Amino acid sequence: MENTITDFDHKNEYTKLNLGPTHPATHGIFQNILTMDGEIIVDAEQTCGYIHRAFEKIAEHRPFYQITPLTDRLNYCSSPINNMGWHMTVEKLLGVQTPKRVDYMRVIIMELARIADHLICNSVIGVDVGALTGFTYVFQWREKIYDIFEEICGARLTTNIGRIGGLERDFSPACIQKIREFLKEFPAILREFTNLLERNRIFMDRTIGVGGISAERALNYGFTGPNLRATGVDYDVRAMNPYSSYQDFDFIIPVGVNGDTYDRFMVRQQEMWESHKIITQALENLPEGKYFAEVPQFFLPPKEEVYNNMEALIWHFKIVMGEADVPVGEVYHSVEGGNGELGFYLVSDGGRAAYRLHFRRPSFIYYQAYTEMIKGSTLSDAIVTMSSMNVIAGELDA
Template sequence: MKQPLEDQRTTVYKVDPEHPENRALPTLRTEEMMLNMGPQHPSTHGVLKVVLALEGERIVKATPVMGYLHRGVEKLAEDGTYHQFIPHTDRLDYICAMYNNFAYCRAVEKLVGITIPPRAEYLRTIVAEIQRIIGHQFWLGTQALDIGAMTVFFYTFRDREILLDFFDELCGARLTTSWYRIGGVERDFTPELIEKLRRFVDYFPPKIDEYVTFLETNRIWLSRTKGVAVISAEDAISFGLSGPTLRGSGVDYDLRKFEPYAAYGECDWSVPVGKNGDTYDRYWIRVEEMRQSLKMVKQLLEKLPDGPVMASVPSITLPPKDKVFNDLASMIQQFKLFSEGFKPPKGEIYCGTEAAKGELGFYIVSNGEGKPYRLKIRAPSFIHMGAFDYMAKGYMIADVVTIFGTYDIVMGECDR
């Protein structure tokens, strides 16, 4: 449990300079110690260094040192067309590539002002929710593994493989998918895939209960998550936290409800909200979100409308692949879109999307050319790291791992 910082220091370590004879443990060394945690540490999920100032085992200050995975994605965006940036988004949060594609395509669609056919919206929502389940499974497994509960890791990864195989079937890639396109999606679901998804929706709920049993009967895991990494709602909002990290503190901020997009307005689901703002509440929210995602997938599969999966705006959207090789006009369209791109109107937009880790936003400035003039990525992991020092103060070194874990941090997205 979190102890107030001052109590710890005055009772045990601190020496009153006016009455040095009163010190409790006169032989104890009392200076602060600096400790580098990372950049090569298995719990940092990428390459992150934290410089810890310690008093005994207690953290006085934690300074994140980031940028080891900085690849200049925002600069690269300024050099390619809008279509060419989609594969770069896969490499931001490489656990949840689909959701990054989704967030980017939505932002560009807002910029050019096109609407998407209903079937494409449904498919997008289904895949996005499956991606959210994958993200939360990954989080659950690795976070528990980091703090010593190993078993659940094998079970979550077993079920994650099933879903990654669906992605493989859908677009030929498991992790770097690039399945979303500006104006729709790359290809439709096959009837077999829909059948497999239906089976998965029935298969998965007992497995969630299984994960829960593994963790909630594990006393060590419980005592390492309850009351660790607590942040109040007010502070969480002020720091700009989002996603399950913010909802754990009792704020129901979820863009899927606040600004309904895609097909989220057309199915019945609810936003789980925590109370205590600790790691355990965030865990509970992620587990509940898996259940809600399944509920959504089930409803959307029932209601899946027929129709095209790509908007038909020849100046912006890509032609269907089979036509590219057989139809001259489509071939020219494809060629022009990839060589010079389309020219959106002058202006700037911000479009935020509720990804598995939090609000993933794209701020795009267009000067009317075929390439983005400026593209800024609002990466939730980066903004969550801003609260790291505040949340880590007063905890033990061993809790640092829990606090990394509580954000669901991915450094590819944090450093961009």
């Protein structure tokens, strides 16, 4: 038998596999070029930029209030948090003090958005291990949250909610009613969803020890949000640098131990309970007062006043034409977004638009650790790991 292969070179047996850009198992446009040894991943290289829309360049040419719709399209699973983060950045630059009522209203909106974000992320982890039921079940509850957003601002997904200095209108009685209903009915739903997955043998086997990362590596990679907390680091912007009166509320920061997919899932589950707690407190203690700060040079006046009041008309005109004076300065402000610390670095030269605006997008920063997290695992584990990281294509590519 002279033709027998004796020296078998495994290196040549590696297969290149293109996962994405459009693949039904990756939620968004992500491309991963995987080097596979059979079913084991040896190496991976991510490609991003498929939906890059040059937001930072556009932001250099738009007045501040026109940048809010751009922030919607970063992490579109929780756009109100992005909107609020942007408003607060500008308010910090201008030195605007918002009334307590505005802070509490914002907290309610932001925590609702966080629940919507975590619901989708966690139920999608279920889908990727073959449990579709939870996903179809909780999607309806995301719809209810979107109904509340619709009641507040008229939009559902890309909300453009709020204004610089406050909100465009007060909560209507119907809106308060909807929030109350949600608060009342949501715990039962979340409990049922918990029962479906948390102690499910198949789910646990598929997620425990999958896609893990140590706390040191996570910190070094700039992880934030639930992904960092799953490794055991209790860094939460809401507690560390409280904004929008978060210091008034009583909530805990859930942390994990192993930093694997199951821990990320569990941290998000707990955070939804905490968000529920925060909303309840904020709604119960919602202070009376105005729903906007006294900054007529930035807060667009209500339409009825524009049509009937000379001063409001002048301010409206000045805001739309970008005539308001902006201080020269630079400011960094960050909020706890759905998937991590969402930061805005705004440099103003006094012009009507930002001189430079940089978004610190959490998923852009932690997605680079994906290669390290999936090396040596199987393809099916890599899919679950990606969905548990909550990488949002819009935010990744800005």
